[in-house]
Amino acid sequence: MKNISCLLLFIPILFGSCEKVIDLKYKDNEVKYVIEGTLTNEPGSCSILLSKTRNFIDSNPFNGLSGGMVKIENNGTVYTIPETSPGVYKLPSLTGIPGQTYQLSVSIEGETFTATSTMPQPVPFEDFYMKPKDFDSLKVTTYVKYKDPANQTNFYWFELFVNGKRQRNFSLMNDQFTPGQEVNTPVIFENKTDDLSRNFKKGDKLSLEMHSIDASVYLYLFSLSGAEGSDNGAAPANPKSNLTGGALGFFSAQTTEKRTLVIP
Structure with a gap:
């Protein structure tokens, strides 16, 4: 290694x-949706966090978004992930299976974001x-x-x-x-x-x-x-997300x- x-x-x-x-650092006028989703092979692990980037003067580190429609699909079965607190969506009964592929769909404020992740062995x-x-x-x-x-x-x-x-x-x-x-x-x-x-x-x-x-x-x-970014003041580049639609963050089906x- x-x-x-x-x-x-x-x-x-x-x-x-x-x-x-x-x-991560962003300009105060640059507001983007942020999705952090994980599904593991352990019970109770399905969690999707939905938020927006915040201004530097905002004291709340998590600007959670309510009212989203969050779904995960696997082999033709669609699971709706309920909101358990502002911006936090969880489904404890959904446990991932190694080798399976999962598709995430998040709809909020007229926008839809998707991602696909395959859980390794x-x-x-x-x-x-x-x-x-x-x-x-x-x-x-x-x-x-x-x-x-x-x-x-x-x-x-x-x-x-x-x-x-x-x-x-x-x-x-x-x-x-x-x-x-x-x-x-x-x-x-x-x-x-x-x-x-x-x-x-x-x-x-x-x-x-x-x-x-x-x-x-x-x-x-x-x-x-x-x-x-760099020390020369250049604007930071966004990470290479596996989400489509322009949101920041990621969706990971992982063991x-x-x-x-x-x-x-």
């Missing part, structure tokens, strides 16, 4: 892994560990271990959590250089929550959610690295497995 920082923009997509803070998350010497107050180096399946192209998304709080950075990996091999590679935790004054300490709980994702979702997450450890 080859590791490359997402700060190196325009590197071909199939190169290695990356860790990147998601901090699950890849067992064999181990998640750290070495005491790889820990200080600002950074913790952990290691993940899994066996990459042969004869198929695989993409992985690792979400990071510290004491149950989702971090703003994440890790992406693929099997361009490790097809069919056992992978044992580092994933770095840094202080990427809004609580920037907090340092790591013994007893902190670190968690990883390992998702097997399809190529279109990998491309979206990778392209987030270019969404912050998931979670591991947790405590800093010794």
Whole structure:
């Protein structure tokens, strides 16, 4: 497995892994619809978030949109996803099946957005560990271990959590250089929550959610690295979404497995 920082923009997509803070910036007059949808092979996981980009002066980080018509179709069966709170649409009874393809449709305020995602086969998350010497107050180096399946192209998304709080950075990996091999590679935790004054300490709980994702979702997450623009003041480019119709965000049918450890 080859590791490359997402700060190196325009590197071909199939190169290695990356860790990147998601901090999208838009002009105050640029308002777009944002859809973040996930469906996993775990019960109760179907969730679609519908919102609009917000102005910088807006103190609410989630500008949820009510009144949307949200549906997911699979093999001719259409599931209507009800709104459970403003901008949040969930159907706990819908559980994804690996190998199946799912089509998302979101209609809101006269606009319709669609996306398609195929759920990969699950890849067992064999181990998640750290070495005491790889820990200080600002950074913790952990290691993940899994066996990459042969004869198929695989993409992985690792979400990071510290004491149950989702971090703003994440890790992406693929099997361009490790097809069919056992992978044992580092994933770095840094202080990427809004609580920037907090340092790591013994007893902190670190968690990883390992998702097997399809190529279109990998491309979206990778392209987030270019969404912050450059230091020369150029306007940021929108990430390469798998949504049609002009919305930002993504829809991912993915398998998931979670591991947790405590800093010794």
